[in-house]
Amino acid sequence: MPSALLPESFVTRRLRAERMSQTHLPFLTAMHADAALMATMGGTRDATASRRYVEHNLLHWAEHGYGMYVLTERDSGALAGRAGLKLALADGIERVEVAYAFTPACWGRGYASETTRALLALGFEHLPVDVLCAVAIQANAASMRVMEKCGMRWIETTGEGEARKLRYEIRRRQWQALADEAGPIGANMRS
Numbered sequence: 427m428p429s430a431l432l433p434e435s436f437v438t439r440r441l442r443a444e445r446m447s448q449t450h451l452p453f454l455t456a457m458h459a460d461a462a463l464m465a466t467m468g469g470t471r472d473a474t475a476s477r478r479y480v481e482h483n484l485l486h487w488a489e490h491g492y493g494m495y496v497l498t499e500r501d502s503g504a505l506a507g508r509a510g511l512k513l514a515l516a517d518g519i520e521r522v523e524v525a526y527a528f529t530p531a532c533w534g535r536g537y538a539s540e541t542t543r544a545l546l547a548l549g550f551e552h553l554p555v556d557v558l559c560a561v562a563i564q565a566n567a568a569s570m571r572v573m574e575k576c577g578m579r580w581i582e583t584t585g586e587g588e589a590r591k592l593r594y595e596i597r598r599r600q601w602q603a604l605a606d607e608a609g610p611i612g613a614n615m616r617s
Contacts, residue, residue, distance in 0.1 A: 443541070509526035581594060
C-alpha cells in the first residue's frame with residue numbers, strides 16, 4: 427500500500443476538496459440518482475452501484491496514493507460535487523485521468539475549470555506522469571470547454587453514436603509553459 431501521493435484535502439479560491447470517504451456515500455448516491463447530472467455520464471446509478479463506486483475509489487486511494495475528492499463550497503459549506511485524479515485503462519493503455527462532476531445547482535459557476543486547474547497542478551507536481559488526460563462524451567460541450575480552457579487538447583474520439591467519447595490531454599511541458607505564463611497555478615491551494 428503506497429503512502430498518499432496527493433494531499434488528503436486542498437482548497438481552491440472557492441472550493442474545499444476532501445479525500446472521498448465512506449461518509450460521502452449519501453451525497454454521492456444522491457448525485458448518481460440525478461438524471462440531469464448523470465445524462466452525460468452514462469445514466470443514473472442506484473444505491474448499490476453508488477456503494478460500489480465509493481468502495482472502488484477508496485481502494486484506488488489505498489493502491490495508488492491518489493484518487494477522488496468530494497467538493498464543498500468554502501463560503502456556504504454546501505456540497506458541490508466530486509473530482510480527482512484516477513488511473514483509467516482504455517484500449518489497453520493506463521492513463522491518469524482528471525475527472526469531475528458537479529451538482530446542477532453548481533453548473534455555470536466556473537467550478538469545473540477551477541478544480542481542473544488545481545488537479546492538473548497537483549498531478550504534475552506530485553505524480554510521476556508526463557501526461558494527464560480527461561474524457562467527455564461528445565454531447566457534453568461544457569466539459570469540453572473546461573478542458574480546453576485548462577490547456578488540454580483533443581487527442582481522439584472513440585465509440586459511436588451517443589456513446590462517442592472525446593479524450594483530451596495535456597503534457598507536463600505544456601502545463602509548465604501555461605503555469606509559467608500565468609504565475610503559480612497552485613498558489614491558491616494548500617493542503
